Amino acid sequence: MNTQPTSAQQLQTIARLWPDLHDALGDHTQHAWPPPQLRDYIAGLERDALDDPTAYNAARRGLERSPDQLGTRPIPISLRVHDTMRVVEAALLDTADRLARSVQRQPQQPPAPARAAVARTRGERLVWEDRARRIEAARRDASDPRRWQQHHGRTAIRAALWLSGRADATPGPFRPLSEVEEQHLARVAAGALARVEAVLDLADGRRELTAEHPCQCGGTIEVYGGAGALPVARCKGCGVIWSEAGVVAA
Incomplete structure (x- = not known):
């Protein structure tokens, strides 16, 4: 019997473990910096074994351009945990952005603007009522919380849960993933979870x-x-x- 977790389960686990990463960010009792040679070996063994190169290369390039990488930080943090969180979050966001552009249906278009007028007949009243319904339907469709929004709500937890929904083909304004997209998401999910479990010493x-x-x-x-x-x-x-x-x- 296959006990390997699905991509959806792996992504849900990442979302569940993310608060633990925040807790570990300021924990200096486990490892000194730099870590001992043997722990370097352990970390190296986990690195890139299951990663999707496209997602993680894009994530690394984004982090290299980020101004957050420069300057001093106000409080000491675990650099190993910090780097893992940054790379995993960037990879999840990049994957969500890419999949949303591909599988997420465009919002319904509201009717064209029209000059306000008084409905004098039953027929005119029905036309205006239908127009109002179409405007409201378009508004609800555009603000559907199941949609991935590329300009707000961009967190690792939300990206992991949204990607989990795509892996599980949950209903919404989306088409099902293609086989290629499923394989891409499976590599990203497995690689991200491997990194999170390694830095939390769960693997x-x-x-x-x-x-x-x-x-x-x-x-x-x-x-x-x-x-x-x-x-x-x-x-x-x-x-x-x-x-x-x-x-x-x-």
Whole structure:
């Protein structure tokens, strides 16, 4: 049985965990800066494994141009958490903007302006009543809260929940996602959740390091940890085990 969470569930989890990221932003009890070498390895293992390159490259370019990246900040913050929040939020907003332009139906157009007049007959009265209904219908359609608005309400939580609705094909002024759009959204959702879980130390992962980081014996090093467990590394060749404190067993 497939227990892999759906894209909609992953996006809902991001929205649920976002307040925890805000709490962790000012937490300096977990990691010093810069973090120990082994935690660098753990962070590197999670990076870009499931990302959608288009979304995250666009997010990074936007952050590079942002004036918020310059100058000093009034209070100390966790740079690792801050950077994760900035990149994930930018990627979610960029994905929502792109999908909205593609799948969101344009609002209904109200009738053209007309000179005010007094309805003298029943027929004229019906015409004006129909016109008033069309104006009100267009107003309601344009302000439908299910629509993604590109100029206000732009938060990571709202973007995640709106994208979750698109992944689940919930009713609204939208067409269903195409297969290509579903795959794109699935990559963004998985990559974003992986980043959030990694920075909150919720992910239970095990990965082999690349050939650039072999053991002294030449063997492959496997790193595992997360989900509250202290990260450790083990050489699959000689069997030596490291933790953040150093060699545990040789």
